[in-house]
Amino acid sequence: MELSQTVALLARTPATLNALLRDLPDAWTRQNEGDGSWSAFDIVGHLIHGERTDWIPRARIVLTQGANRRFEPYDRFAQVRESQGKSLAELLDEFARLRAQNLATLRGWKLSERELALEGEHPELGPVTLRQLLATWVAHDLGHVAQTTRVMAKQYREAVGPWRLYLPVLDR
Amino acid sequence: MELSQTVALLARTPATLNALLRDLPDAWTRQNEGDGSWSAFDIVGHLIHGERTDWIPRARIVLTQGANRRFEPYDRFAQVRESQGKSLAELLDEFARLRAQNLATLRGWKLSERELALEGEHPELGPVTLRQLLATWVAHDLGHVAQTTRVMAKQYREAVGPWRLYLPVLDR
Numbered sequence: 001m002e003l004s005q006t007v008a009l010l011a012r013t014p015a016t017l018n019a020l021l022r023d024l025p026d027a028w029t030r031q032n033e034g035d036g037s038w039s040a041f042d043i044v045g046h047l048i049h050g051e052r053t054d055w056i057p058r059a060r061i062v063l064t065q066g067a068n069r070r071f072e073p074y075d076r077f078a079q080v081r082e083s084q085g086k087s088l089a090e091l092l093d094e095f096a097r098l099r100a101q102n103l104a105t106l107r108g109w110k111l112s113e114r115e116l117a118l119e120g121e122h123p124e125l126g127p128v129t130l131r132q133l134l135a136t137w138v139a140h141d142l143g144h145v146a147q148t149t150r151v152m153a154k155q156y157r158e159a160v161g162p163w164r165l166y167l168p169v170l171d172r
Numbered sequence: 173m174e175l176s177q178t179v180a181l182l183a184r185t186p187a188t189l190n191a192l193l194r195d196l197p198d199a200w201t202r203q204n205e206g207d208g209s210w211s212a213f214d215i216v217g218h219l220i221h222g223e224r225t226d227w228i229p230r231a232r233i234v235l236t237q238g239a240n241r242r243f244e245p246y247d248r249f250a251q252v253r254e255s256q257g258k259s260l261a262e263l264l265d266e267f268a269r270l271r272a273q274n275l276a277t278l279r280g281w282k283l284s285e286r287e288l289a290l291e292g293e294h295p296e297l298g299p300v301t302l303r304q305l306l307a308t309w310v311a312h313d314l315g316h317v318a319q320t321t322r323v324m325a326k327q328y329r330e331a332v333g334p335w336r337l338y339l340p341v342l343d344r
Contacts, residue, residue, distance in 0.1 A: 009200060020317070025176075153318070
């Protein structure tokens with residue numbers, strides 16, 4: 001986990017999702033994989049909730065090294081409530097704005113190796129370092145971009161006909 | 173497979189990969205998943221090769237309805253040779269240029285339902301329609317964007333520590 005590489009990646013996610021999703025027909029962005037799974041719209045809402053409540057707030061808990069270093073449990077369904085009535089374009093703007101603010105905060109901290117090794121307490125996973133938290137922020141972004149494209153690809157699962165055999169993303 | 177939705181998606185892939193990859197450190201873009209697997213750099217090369225030899229050339233074979241409608245087998249390793257000595261920025265530019273040309277060709281055809289139902293012969297899969305070919309073009313794009321982010325996420329498989337449990341993309 002090299003901090004400048006981590007920031008370089010985190011800075012790109014809003015523009016990546018913007019390039020992929022903005023102004024696409026709802027047929028792409030509002031469909032899910034069935035059964036309460038997430039659409040692209042839901043995923044952007046989830047990323048916004050993470051900007052507000054997860055990464056930087058948890059990093060602050062670690063950096064403060066107070067008596068209680070236990071993170072708040074993360075609400076995986078908050079976006080259902082928080083995204084209601086918003087357009088995808090609004091969500092993309094909100095995500096870009098919050099991410100830029102959070103990266104400004106992160107850069108401003110000029111974290112040392114010592115600070116990156118400080119620990120917090122994950123409610124389920126136990127002790128975790130700030131370095132692991134920041135690496136997870138990146139992997140979480142990338143996993144959700146992968147999920148977004150997979151959910152969209154599945155809309156053509158039948159349409160590709162026999163090519164389905166060659167497209168593992170359609171059956172993942 | 174609705175043609176305008178297909179084109180809307182295909183038009184976004186170059187900008188999506190550009191937003192994700194341009195000017196990222198090589199540590200992100202040149203690493204693979206081990207054992208001859210592909211890096212982000214290799215994947216963009218593969219997409220370029222598809223623009224040159226796969227989608228539109230195969231669509232032409234179908235539309236011509238000549239005596240031989242069998243597609244040329246696709247070379248999955250052409251990019252190793254063709255990307256040699258190029259920078260990722262050059263590949264991203266080349267992909268964007270070729271994709272824009274190919275979509276201009278596709279739009280220019282103003283395909284009818286009758287034409288979308290015409291068949292070609294896949295060397296392994298047998299008879300396939302033009303409609304299936306175009307749907308596959310989309311799913312192939314999305315699958316490779318998913319792959320790109322997965323390959324990059326794996327660079328942090330160890331760095332995330334115990335969070336690996338929550339990040340299925342790291343072990344896919």
